[in-house]
Amino acid sequence: MAVIETVGLTKAYPGVTALDRLDLAIGEGVTGLVGANGAGKSTFIKILLGLVPATAGTARVLGYNTATEGASVRALVGYMPEHDCLPADVSASDLVVHLGQMSGLPYAAARERASDVLRHVGLAEERYRPIGGYSTGMKQRVKLAQALVHDPRLVLLDEPTNGLDPSARDDMLSLVRRIGADFGIAVLVTSHLLGELERISDSIVVLDGGRLLQSSATADLLHATGSLLVEVQGRPDADRLLGQALVDAGLAARPAGGRLIEVDVRDEHTPDQVRDLTVDLGLGLVRMQERHHRIEDVFRQGGAGHVQPA
Known part of the structure; x- marks a missing residue:
């Protein structure tokens, strides 16, 4: 079964079509979603999460229809948004514990899971500090940790290297690759930086102006x-x-x-x-x-x- 499957998926806004009759099947592993800014990547993710309705067509995530079963999708999916949305006066530990509880974990389990994922993303020592004092790279790691705390079957990562310097970008890409290779969690990661997705993805989906330009295994694409x-x-x-x-x-x-x-x-x-x-x-x-x-x-x-x- 495909992790993500769309048939004729279309999203139109006044004067612009963000997604145009997208037929797509995405399997396990790390899938890179690449396209220029405005290609429809973020819109696609929001539809997959059941946060934005499609104009036409259907999308299914882990077998659930995103239009009618959005809550079931979100219970099984982790989401790392592109833009900074973290409270400055809260510690990473408290935030990730809180979001774990919101995902349905009991408090004790949420604390244990938060400790584990913050250690995995490299924030073991800094997890009790207020997020407002974090660097951009540390904030991106917090966003990644909260996407993983409830042990999802799929994570959607929207531009996870946004704003990072080259060293921090390499570290983030290594973490993304580990999620798919070591943790066995399916990953859909978006980027407008081509070289990033070539390095870490098992398969590549290329969008242009809301249309599917190509979808194939990375090895086939780079033959x-x-x-x-x-x-x-x-x-x-x-x-x-x-x-x-x-x-x-x-x-x-x-x-x-x-x-x-x-x-x-x-x-x-x-x-x-x-x-x-x-x-x-x-x-x-x-x-x-x-x-x-x-x-x-x-x-x-x-x-x-x-x-x-x-």
């Missing part, structure tokens, strides 16, 4: 392209010299940004030809690797809006 990325050094125009030599040798080659050259693989001898031509020109071969698709290639091919590569 090999049949070309090599080559970087050389030794002269300021090293890439141009090698590129011309490759073309003269009958290989298809083109600039790939920076000092990189993309070379189409003609047969198993192509890497040897690239290496030999580099040596003949007296250049140094920095790297030669198989090129794989990136998520931004899907947007480029589909004509989607701007999404950052991270």
Whole structure:
């Protein structure tokens, strides 16, 4: 059974269609939902939680119809909102305990679960301090902890790395991956940063203007392209010299940004030809690797809006 399933899901506001006839099935593991700002990601999550009604179509979460069984969905799902909504004068421990009780846990169980999840997200020492004194990264961890306190079967994480510096972003991504891999909880995580979702997701859903652009396993989305990325050094125009030599040798080659050259693989001898031509020109071969698709290639091919590569 799919964890999330939609059929013809549509949400229209005056003058704009946030979701347009979305047919989608999402399974276990970590699923990345990627799209530019305004692509419909947050609207999609709110519909899944039963907080916003769809204009047309249906959505089911863990077998429940979100339009008629929203309370049952929310009892089994954890939600980490994008925007900061934490009370400044309350400690992380008290907040997570309170939200655990609101989810139906007895007080003693809520305290035990809060202690466990705050330790898992790295707030064991700071959990009794008022949240108002927390850094942005610590606040994001509190939001993640409250989404996990009631032991949900699915968590919906809306832009969990929003506002984080690179180090804190890496830590958050590691936590998200652990939720799916170690805890066995299904995860739907949204981001407009492409590289983040490539790193942690088992599958990827790409939205553009409310429409489904692609849905597939991450490995399938990032399959090999049949070309090599080559970087050389030794002269300021090293890439141009090698590129011309490759073309003269009958290989298809083109600039790939920076000092990189993309070379189409003609047969198993192509890497040897690239290496030999580099040596003949007296250049140094920095790297030669198989090129794989990136998520931004899907947007480029589909004509989607701007999404950052991270």
